[in-house]
Amino acid sequence: MVILRRLLPLLLAAATLGAALPAIAAADPFAPPPGKVFNGLTAGFDTGDFQHYAGKRPAVWQHFIAWGGSYQYTIKNSARAGARLMLHIGTARGQNMPEKYSPAEIARGQGDQFLVNLTRDIADVGAPVYIRLMGEMNNCDNAYASHSCTGARRDADHSPATFKKAWKRVHVIMHGGDVAAVNAKLAARGLPAVQSGAQRIPEPQIAFVWAPMVGGSPNIAALAPGRFWPGRRWVDWVGTSFYSRFPNWTGLDTFYRTWAVGKRKPFAFAEWAMWGADTPSFAARLFDWIASHRRTKMVQYNQGRPSPGTFRLANYPASARVIKRRLAAKRYLSKAP
Numbered sequence: 001m002v003i004l005r006r007l008l009p010l011l012l013a014a015a016t017l018g019a020a021l022p023a024i025a026a027a028d029p030f031a032p033p034p035g036k037v038f039n040g041l042t043a044g045f046d047t048g049d050f051q052h053y054a055g056k057r058p059a060v061w062q063h064f065i066a067w068g069g070s071y072q073y074t075i076k077n078s079a080r081a082g083a084r085l086m087l088h089i090g091t092a093r094g095q096n097m098p099e100k101y102s103p104a105e106i107a108r109g110q111g112d113q114f115l116v117n118l119t120r121d122i123a124d125v126g127a128p129v130y131i132r133l134m135g136e137m138n139n140c141d142n143a144y145a146s147h148s149c150t151g152a153r154r155d156a157d158h159s160p161a162t163f164k165k166a167w168k169r170v171h172v173i174m175h176g177g178d179v180a181a182v183n184a185k186l187a188a189r190g191l192p193a194v195q196s197g198a199q200r201i202p203e204p205q206i207a208f209v210w211a212p213m214v215g216g217s218p219n220i221a222a223l224a225p226g227r228f229w230p231g232r233r234w235v236d237w238v239g240t241s242f243y244s245r246f247p248n249w250t251g252l253d254t255f256y257r258t259w260a261v262g263k264r265k266p267f268a269f270a271e272w273a274m275w276g277a278d279t280p281s282f283a284a285r286l287f288d289w290i291a292s293h294r295r296t297k298m299v300q301y302n303q304g305r306p307s308p309g310t311f312r313l314a315n316y317p318a319s320a321r322v323i324k325r326r327l328a329a330k331r332y333l334s335k336a337p
Contacts, residue, residue: 027175029207029236030084030128031266031297032059032333037290039332040086040300042271045073047081050303053313055324057334060130062086062270062300066093067100067111071118075125084336085122086130086209086300088270089170092143099143103134104157107165109195112173116196119174123202128336132209132270133170136241137163138216138223146227151218160227165191167230176203210259211239211270214251225255232263237298239268244282244319245275252289260295268298273311280318287326299332 032038041050041058051057061083063074071087078085091099091106101111122129136142140149146158156162172185178200183193194201210230216223229235238259242252260267272286290296301323304311313320326332 027207027236028128028205029266030130030205030336031237033337035331037296037332038084038298038336039327039334040268040298041083042088042300042302044303044306045077047083049307049312049314050301053320053324054301054327056327056332057081058083059333059336060084060086060298060300062088062130062132064088064090064094067091067106068114069093069100072121075121079125082335084128084130085125086132087118087122088132088135090134090142090144095139095141097143102157103144103162103166107162107169107191109169109192112195115170115173116194116198116201119176119204120202122206123176123204125204128205128207130207130209130237131170131174132211132239133167134163135209135211135270136213137228138212138225140217140223145223147216147218147220147222149218151220151222153222163228164230165189168234171208171230171234173201174204174206176201207236208234209237209239209268209270210235211237211241211268214240214242214248214255225259229259232265235263235265237268238263238265239270239298241271242269242286243271243273243275244277244279247282247285249285249289256293256295260293265295266297267293267295268300269296270298270300271302272299273302273304274313274316274319275311278316278318280322283319283322283326287322 038059039056040060041047042062047058061078061081065071065087091101134144137144139145140147146160147153168189169191172182179194179198212225212228240255256267302311307314
């Protein structure tokens with residue numbers, strides 16, 4: 001009883017602190033069953049070309065969309081393909097293009113109505129959806145990156161700290177709930193209330209994918225991945241981009257150990273592709289790497305633009321044969337359960 005009386009003030013203080021800071025519930029990453037990997041596809045408007053050369057349907061199909069832009073076609077395309085939807089949400093229509101909103105404007109709520117509408121629509125999908133938010137944020141070619149390609153720092157609206165504020169705002173809003181409760185979560189993190197007339201936001205099945213490059217572009221300390229880490233509670237998957245033209249295996253190993261293993265998260269190749277030369281040895285080594293790194297749960301081949309697009313497998317017949325043979329393994333799923 002004496003011990004209980006001594007502990008009581010501490011327990012009450014902890015309860016008060018918990019009430020003051022609304023919790024962010026741990027989310028389901030919607031990973032594949034143990035020992036399995038989602039075969040995925042990135043970009044494009046059809047899956048036929050990829051299926052022909054890779055020999056397998058994608059279980060997940062990633063589309064690139066921009067804040068304020070159209071996205072309904074991505075929902076329809078993924079449904080027709082029988083694939084789970086994955087959305088890369090950026091601030092511009094493409095690399096080296098003007099942005100609709102800066103990370104600071106997103107953090108302040110200027111893109112909220114788009115987020116509310118998007119959340120409603122993906123909730124209607126009735127199945128898990130993956131949100132890859134501002135991927136390759138350490139790539140100077142992206143408008144939301146903190147540094148230009150000369151290595152010069154951009155303004156405070158694009159700083160890593162501002163990026164993390166924008167990330168948390170999107171995360172809170174897209175997990176939905178009564179707007180009063182959503183506003184409380186935002187306020188607890190110093191962020192403005194939802195800029196929308198909605199009273200309630202649907203609660204979709206979503207998982208957030210944090211996917212920088214393993215090293216910055218340019219490769220400076222200010223663009224190291226960790227600068228943009230929003231915190232473990234705000235991330236469901238970690239991932240990266242990996243292309244045959246820039247095979248940074250050492251960087252990949254370090255990234256995987258630090259973020260997938262270190263943060264206990266499933267790992268995704270959010271983009272990977274053959275680029276510039278038909279190098280089947282790269283494809284074989286990549287699949288060997290996946291086999292030996294068991295947290296790898298999703299591989300997204302970036303098919304890019306239609307034929308004769310740079311990444312299309314038709315351009316790399318020897319590599320395509322390796323990819324087809326390796327994807328034939330039962331470990332790689334062509335449909336999400």
